Amino acid sequence: xxxxxxxxxxxxxxxxxxxxxxxxxxxxxxxxxxxxxxxxxxxxxxxxxxxxxxxxxxxxxxxxxxxxxxxxxxxxxxxxxxxxxxxxxxxxxxxxxxxxxxxxxxxxxxxxxxxxxxxxxxxxxxxxxxxxxxxxxxxxxxxxxxxxxxxxxxxxxxxxxxxxxxxxxxxxxxxxxxxxxxxxxxxxxxxxxxxxxxxxxxxxxxxxxxxxxxxxxxxxxxxxxxxxxxxxxxxxxxxxxxxxxxxxxxxxxxxxxxxxxxxxxxxxxxxxxxxxxxxxxxxxxxxxxxxxxxxxxxxxxxxxxxxxxxxxxxxxxxxxxxxxxxxxxxxxxxxxxxxxxxxxxxxxxxxxxxxxxxxxxxxxxxxxxxxxxxxxxxxxxxxxxxxxxxxxxxxxxxxxxxxxxxxxxxxxxxxxxxxxxxxxxxxxxxxxxxxxxxxxxxxxxxxxxxxxxxxxxxxxxxxxxxxxxxxxxxxxxxxxxxxxxxxxxxxxxxxxxxx
Numbered sequence: 239x240x241x242x243x244x245x246x247x248x249x250x251x252x253x254x255x256x257x258x259x260x261x262x263x264x265x266x267x268x269x270x271x272x273x274x275x276x277x278x279x280x281x282x283x284x285x286x287x288x289x290x291x292x293x294x295x296x297x298x299x300x301x302x303x304x305x306x307x308x309x310x311x312x313x314x315x316x317x318x319x320x321x322x323x324x325x326x327x328x329x330x331x332x333x334x335x336x337x338x339x340x341x342x343x344x345x346x347x348x349x350x351x352x353x354x355x356x357x358x359x360x361x362x363x364x365x366x367x368x369x370x371x372x373x374x375x376x377x378x379x380x381x382x383x384x385x386x387x388x389x390x391x392x393x394x395x396x397x398x399x400x401x402x403x404x405x406x407x408x409x410x411x412x413x414x415x416x417x418x419x420x421x422x423x424x425x426x427x428x429x430x431x432x433x434x435x436x437x438x439x440x441x442x443x444x445x446x447x448x449x450x451x452x453x454x455x456x457x458x459x460x461x462x463x464x465x466x467x468x469x470x471x472x473x474x475x476x477x478x479x480x481x482x483x484x485x486x487x488x489x490x491x492x493x494x495x496x497x498x499x500x501x502x503x504x505x506x507x508x509x510x511x512x513x514x515x516x517x518x519x520x521x522x523x524x525x526x527x528x529x530x531x532x533x534x535x536x537x538x539x540x541x542x543x544x545x546x547x548x549x550x551x552x553x554x555x556x557x558x559x560x561x562x563x564x565x566x567x568x569x570x571x572x573x574x575x576x577x578x579x580x581x582x583x584x585x586x587x588x589x590x591x592x593x594x595x596x597x598x599x600x601x602x603x604x605x606x607x608x609x610x611x612x613x614x615x616x617x618x619x620x621x622x623x624x625x626x627x628x629x630x631x632x633x634x635x636x637x638x639x640x641x642x643x644x645x646x647x648x649x650x651x652x653x654x655x656x657x658x659x660x661x662x663x664x665x666x667x668x669x670x671x672x673x674x675x676x677x678x679x680x681x682x683x684x685x686x687x688x689x690x691x692x693x694x695x696x697x698x699x700x701x702x703x704x705x706x707x708x709x710x711x712x713x714x715x716x717x718x719x720x721x722x723x724x725x726x727x728x729x730x731x732x733x734x735x736x737x
Contacts, residue, residue, distance in 0.1 A: 274300065275358040280315035280322065281329075296355055298337035299329075308338050316354050323350060432645060434635035434687050434711035436676075437653075439703045442629040444603070447618040450595050452476035454612050461607045465599045471623070472597035472616055479595065483588040490581035497574035500530060504567040507560070523563040531566050602628040604700070630696040631703045632669060633689045635711040636676050642685060645713055647671055651689045654710035657702065664702070666691045668713060687713070 279291040279299065283306060293300040301308050308331050315322040328341040343351070455475035459465060503526045510522045524536045540559050597616055606624040610616055616623075633653055637645060649668040654661065666689045674686035689711050691699055703709070 275355065277354075277358050278317065280317075282313040282315065283309045284311060285309075296352060298339045301331070301338045314340075314351075316350060325350075430715050432637060432641055432713040432715065434637050434651075434689070434713060437633055437635040437689075437709040437711035439631055439705055439707045439709060440634050440688075441631045441700075441705050442627045443620070444600065444625045444627060446620055447597060447600070447616075447623055447625070449618040450474045450476075450597055450616045451479070452595065453615055454610060457608075457610075457612060459605045459608075461605060463605050465603065465605060467599055467601050469599045470596055471599060471605065472610070474595050474597065474616065476592060476595050479588060479592050483585065483592065486581060486585045486588055490578065490585055493574060493578045493581055497571065497578050500567060500571045500574050503530060504564070504571060507564055507567060510560070519560050523560040526567060527559075527563045530570050531563070597623070599625070604628075606705070626700075626705075628696055630691065630694065631699040631705070632691070633666070633703070633709050633711055635687050635689070635709075636674070637685050637687055637713075639673075639684050644715070645671060645685065645687060650714040652710075652712050652714070653689060653691055653703075654712070655703070655707060662702070664691050665693060666711075687711070689713075 274293045274295045276293055279294055281289045281291055281299070283289065285306075287306050289302065289305040291299045292302070308329055310330070311326065311328050313324055314327045315324045325347050327343065327347070330339050330341055331337075332339075340351075450472070452474050454472050456473040458470045458473060465471070507522055507526055510519045520540060524540070527536045528534075536559065539562065543559055604626045606626050608623045610622050645668060647668055647670065651666045651668055652663050653666045654663045656662070668687060669690035670686075670688035672686050674684060676682040676684050691703070694702070
């Protein structure tokens with residue numbers, strides 16, 4: 239066999255292996271790529287060791303026995319005309335006898351390595367243009383041809399052009415109408431309403447209670463309890479007033495006992511006036527005289543009476559000791575009765591003072607909360623007792639001064655809030671309008687607007703409107719109603735009776 243024929247056969251073999259290499263650029267390396275070439279490749283490990291690969295193929299590298307242990311990642315250098323092309327690679331070695339496989343190569347890296355491999359097989363040096371082309375190769379090559387599944391599908395039948403045009407026009411018109419409707423509604427809504435800022439729920443509260451003397455003895459209510467006017471809230475313990483009342487009660491009991499004794503003595507003496515035994519009558523009068531009038535002096539009065547009785551019996555009847563003692567007992571009875579009444583009045587007054595010292599509800603309402611406890615004094619400050627009256631709750635907000643000529647008392651409004659995740663809106667009306675500062679910007683002049691809910695009872699406002707909760711307040715200008723009224727006023731027949 240001549241040398242020319244041998245070269246042709248070798249060239250054909252190299253051409254076939256080069257084509258096989260190109261077919262597997264995007265496939266998993268197979269057995270037909272195991273043809274190892276003997277050309278140096280440089281692998282630099284992460285530790286800095288340099289390993290020269292003498293035999294390799296596109297399927298893998300033949301790791302030298304005297305080289306360090308094969309790492310999982312390294313830098314591969316491909317020599318090209320005295321210049322090294324370097325790129326990172328991932329290495330894997332399934333077992334000790336297998337070759338080291340290259341994993342995770344990008345399209346450009348595979349193309350560059352395949353170009354060097356083909357050059358070695360063909361015996362021809364790769365040109366600079368081929369190398370640059372390999373470096374510029376896209377990462378993924380996407381076939382532009384139809385697949386068999388796509389070719390097997392039936393062609394889609396489209397509607398006639400006129401129908402498609404009509405459908406598109408109708409769709410655009412619907413979208414335009416929706417957009418115009420939403421924008422127009424928002425514009426009209428913004429023109430028809432006044433947004434009242436910083437809305438919050440207010441409740442009619444009693445600012446303070448009169449202070450009480452002494453200390454709290456007992457708390458008769460609980461937070462959130464509804465009470466009526468005059469109901470006891472705190473039972474106070476005033477030691478000084480209680481002591482004075484006890485002294486008056488003791489004095490009153492003694493005075494009543496003395497008055498009872500005088501009454502008994504007077505009845506006994508009057509019953510003896512009909513007795514014919516003079517000695518018994520005089521003895522009884524003497525005993526009551528010494529007990530209720532004074533001790534001593536009765537014997538002189540009795541002797542003078544007896545002496546006068548012998549001389550002038552008629553005149554002696556006016557100075558009868560029994561009659562004198564009876565009159566004295568009646569006077570004492572009157573004095574003792576007056577003392578009892580005075581002590582009773584004093585007792586009643588002291589009881590009223592003690593009762594008035596207890597803290598009671600000044601009106602119907604709800605005890606929202608209190609911060610005092612038994613054994614503490616009560617000074618009547620708003621922090622100690624939060625008491626809401628039975629009046630319905632209202633809402634309050636702020637608007638700019640530019641609405642001074644627009645907003646008015648009685649203007650329709652809405653109150654919006656969130657209750658357990660549900661958005662609720664209730665009707666209301668502007669209850670009060672007054673000048674005031676912006677609560678968020680002190681010093682900025684504006685208008686404080688109070689909105690009262692309509693159609694709700696006082697109890698319902700307390701149920702739905704939580705004290706201090708934020709609310710969305712809007713005042714209604716009623717442009718639609720006013721426009722309709724204006725249209726009706728343009729009718730010349732308006733206000734005239736119809737036939």
